[in-house]
Amino acid sequence: MTAVDVGYRRVRVGTLPVRARSLVVGAAxxxxxxxxxxxxxxxxxxxxxxxxxxxxxxxxxxxLDTTVVVGWRLPRVLAAVTLGALLAIAGALFQTVTRxxxxxxxxxxxxxxxxTGMLLTLVFVSGSWPARAGGALIGCLxxxxxxxxxxxxxxxxxxxxxxxxIGVSAMLASLNTWMLLQIELExxxxxxxxxxxxxxxxxGDALGGVLLCAAPFAIAAFALVPALRQLExxxxxxxxxxVRPHLVRTxxxxxxxxxxxxxxxxxxxxxxxxxxxxxxxxxxARTPSLSLALSAxxxxxxxxxxxxxxxxxxxxxxxxxVVTVSVGGAYLIVMIVTEIRRRV
Amino acid sequence: xTSVVPPRVSDTAPGSARIGRTAIGTLVLVAxxxxxxxxxxxxxxxxxxxxxxxxSLTGSGTPDTDFVVQGLRVxxxxxxxxxxxxxxxxxALMQAFSRNPLADPGILGVNxxxxxxxxxxVALFGIQSSLLLVWPAFLGALVVTVAVALVGSSGRGPADxxxxxxxxxxxxxxxxxxTSGMMLSNPDAFDLMRxxxxxxxxxxxxxxxxxxxxxxxxxxxxxxxxGRPLNALAxxxxxxxxxxxxxxxxxxxxxAAITVLAGAATALVGxxxxxxxxxxxxxxxxxxxxxxxxxxxxxxxxxxVVLLADVLGRVIIAPAxxxxxxxxxxxxxxxxxxxxxxxKASAL
Numbered sequence: 001m002t003a004v005d006v007g008y009r010r011v012r013v014g015t016l017p018v019r020a021r022s023l024v025v026g027a028a029x030x031x032x033x034x035x036x037x038x039x040x041x042x043x044x045x046x047x048x049x050x051x052x053x054x055x056x057x058x059x060x061x062x063x064l065d066t067t068v069v070v071g072w073r074l075p076r077v078l079a080a081v082t083l084g085a086l087l088a089i090a091g092a093l094f095q096t097v098t099r100x101x102x103x104x105x106x107x108x109x110x111x112x113x114x115x116t117g118m119l120l121t122l123v124f125v126s127g128s129w130p131a132r133a134g135g136a137l138i139g140c141l142x143x144x145x146x147x148x149x150x151x152x153x154x155x156x157x158x159x160x161x162x163x164x165x166i167g168v169s170a171m172l173a174s175l176n177t178w179m180l181l182q183i184e185l186e187x188x189x190x191x192x193x194x195x196x197x198x199x200x201x202x203x204g205d206a207l208g209g210v211l212l213c214a215a216p217f218a219i220a221a222f223a224l225v226p227a228l229r230q231l232e233x234x235x236x237x238x239x240x241x242x243v244r245p246h247l248v249r250t251x252x253x254x255x256x257x258x259x260x261x262x263x264x265x266x267x268x269x270x271x272x273x274x275x276x277x278x279x280x281x282x283x284x285a286r287t288p289s290l291s292l293a294l295s296a297x298x299x300x301x302x303x304x305x306x307x308x309x310x311x312x313x314x315x316x317x318x319x320x321x322v323v324t325v326s327v328g329g330a331y332l333i334v335m336i337v338t339e340i341r342r343r344v
Numbered sequence: 345x346t347s348v349v350p351p352r353v354s355d356t357a358p359g360s361a362r363i364g365r366t367a368i369g370t371l372v373l374v375a376x377x378x379x380x381x382x383x384x385x386x387x388x389x390x391x392x393x394x395x396x397x398x399x400s401l402t403g404s405g406t407p408d409t410d411f412v413v414q415g416l417r418v419x420x421x422x423x424x425x426x427x428x429x430x431x432x433x434x435x436a437l438m439q440a441f442s443r444n445p446l447a448d449p450g451i452l453g454v455n456x457x458x459x460x461x462x463x464x465x466v467a468l469f470g471i472q473s474s475l476l477l478v479w480p481a482f483l484g485a486l487v488v489t490v491a492v493a494l495v496g497s498s499g500r501g502p503a504d505x506x507x508x509x510x511x512x513x514x515x516x517x518x519x520x521x522x523t524s525g526m527m528l529s530n531p532d533a534f535d536l537m538r539x540x541x542x543x544x545x546x547x548x549x550x551x552x553x554x555x556x557x558x559x560x561x562x563x564x565x566x567x568x569x570x571g572r573p574l575n576a577l578a579x580x581x582x583x584x585x586x587x588x589x590x591x592x593x594x595x596x597x598x599x600a601a602i603t604v605l606a607g608a609a610t611a612l613v614g615x616x617x618x619x620x621x622x623x624x625x626x627x628x629x630x631x632x633x634x635x636x637x638x639x640x641x642x643x644x645x646x647x648x649v650v651l652l653a654d655v656l657g658r659v660i661i662a663p664a665x666x667x668x669x670x671x672x673x674x675x676x677x678x679x680x681x682x683x684x685x686x687x688k689a690s691a692l
Binding site for chain 1: 445495496507509510511513514515516517518519520521522524525527528529531534535538539541542617618621666667669670671672673674676677678680681684685
């Protein structure tokens with residue numbers, strides 16, 4: 001299936017060998033994540049200087065600093081970093097398996113499924129956080145299972161998966177639009193804000209629990225990388241080298257779905273991180289394939305930066321998902337334009 | 345890039361079986377379209393038999409039936425025909441041009457631009473009726489698509505389709521984020537946008553439709569001329585150039601036609617989800633990969649989907665209505681899924 005050219009073959013030779021460049025870029029993004037995290041921990045109505053933040057994190061801060069930095073702000077910053085990374089890994093898995101840069105939880109219907117689940121819970125059960133999170137989780141998983149079975153025909157093949165995903169996604173989106181039209185304006189706005197993905201109300205306990213469930217799948221994703229690289233050569237070549245194409249694809253998609261579901265249960269369907277982070281990472285490192293580790297770092301940086309903008313920069317407080325869409329999109333535009341300049 | 349449009353196209357004489365299928369397909373589509381128009385004129389909160397509809401159309405109806413038929417249902421049906429044809433052809437052009445069967449006209453930024461302009465107009469001027477928003481929406485769609493084309497194009501001529509698609513996604517994302525921000529911080533804008541987002545044929549009077557028609561007519565004409573060049577382009581840029589095709593000019597013309605068609609349709613009826621994506625797939629499965637057949641037949645098939653969706657929306661929860669844009673997804677998606685399951689994906 002070579003339906004869509006993602007541009008894997010356009011390897012440009014930069015000043016550095018590809019591998020060295022990946023490491024340098026990875027280190028730079030990691031440093032950026034750490035610096036931004038420290039600043040985010042100190043940023044707010046009770047500002048804490050960066051050196052005090054570091055001291056507090058190492059256990060040497062005073063009681064008030066400890067409460068504010070570790071008790072209040074740390075869960076949110078950790079959530080931004082880890083959820084951004086999870087979403088980016090999931091996006092890289094989807095895009096690698098389907099070989100299509102548009103394949104992401106947003107396009108495939110997982111986000112719309114989560115929002116449908118959340119809306120149904122809000123209308124019929126309750127608007128409390130655990131109920132909404134549960135509804136979103138169930139909606140996301142049910143949508144995944146439905147898409148999986150509808151696209152299963154002696155194996156799941158990337159292109160059919162995307163077409164079915166788009167179909168299911170469109171139906172769910174319409175259902176959501178209609179439900180938003182039927183409920184009260186205030187409820188609809190509240191639901192819509194959460195439906196964009198928000199880190200408000202993230203607690204350390206919930207985050208820890210969900211991450212514990214997601215961790216094995218994240219590790220499994222990294223373990224699958226060599227087999228996925230073989231698959232990029234085509235099913236026959238991969239099979240010749242002992243890789244089982246269907247099994248690898250199934251496992252990769254399963255891991256991707258679980259990672260998205262985990263992130264969605266905590267924060268709602270945060271858009272665009274899964275779509276943009278792998279593409280941004282690939283352009284930064286100029287690698288031919290999508291790199292899971294670098295995608296994860298870029299995803300973490302993207303969500304952390306967007307949350308800082310959502311909380312502190314904008315005149316009104318908006319859900320972080322609104323900002324990830326704009327920030328990720330703007331960065332993608334810059335990448336595309338500079339890439340063109342370099343070539344001309 | 346092999347499987348999107350199979351290479352059996354261009355100027356070689358097509359098999360007679362293919363011509364037969366095309367002829368039968370055209371006849372069936374015309375017949376179904378006629379039935380759809382009739383149903384759209386007959387069915388609603390006040391169902392009318394065909395002879396009553398006909399009497400009103402020919403000028404011998406009662407004031408009551410004239411109000412329903414001429415005042416409400418005729419404009420609504422025309423809106424469905426015009427917007428449907430425009431969206432179907434825009435979708436077919438988009439898929440041929442980008443060589444990506446997942447490409448929807450919305451991907452070039454049409455929907456995002458229109459929605460952004462509508463939200464901005466409401467936020468700035470406090471307009472409460474979606475009917476006053478046709479021109480801002482059209483303008484927004486045009487401006488944003490041009491911006492996408494600029495971002496996606498290199499210094500040496502029009503963009504390659506992959507980068508253009510990514511540029512469309514990127515620009516659309518930035519705008520939809522800002523649109524969401526405006527909606528979520530302004531209850532009036534939110535209230536209007538949740539209705540506009542649904543996409544509806546309701547209340548689009550002739551005075552709104554007529555100014556949009558010339559744009560769509562020009563767009564359709566350009567699209568139909570592009571059939572043969574797009575066939576050549578399906579063979580790849582180098583082969584097309586070797587045949588003497590001005591590749592850059594074809595791309596520019598395609599983008600212009602997609603923008604005008606999808607922009608005008610979206611401005612008129614809001615985002616009708618799925619029509620531009622689904623219809624060309626179905627048509628391609630009937631007539632094969634030749635764009636000279638796909639483009640005109642998409643113009644026939646898409647209005648059927650829009651009109652039937654609108655009729656269905658009037659009866660599902662009568663006397664209330666479900667907006668057409670919501671029904672199109674529920675009608676279109678199962679068809680697409682069924683076809684994706686039935687056919688080998690390589691048949692795309």
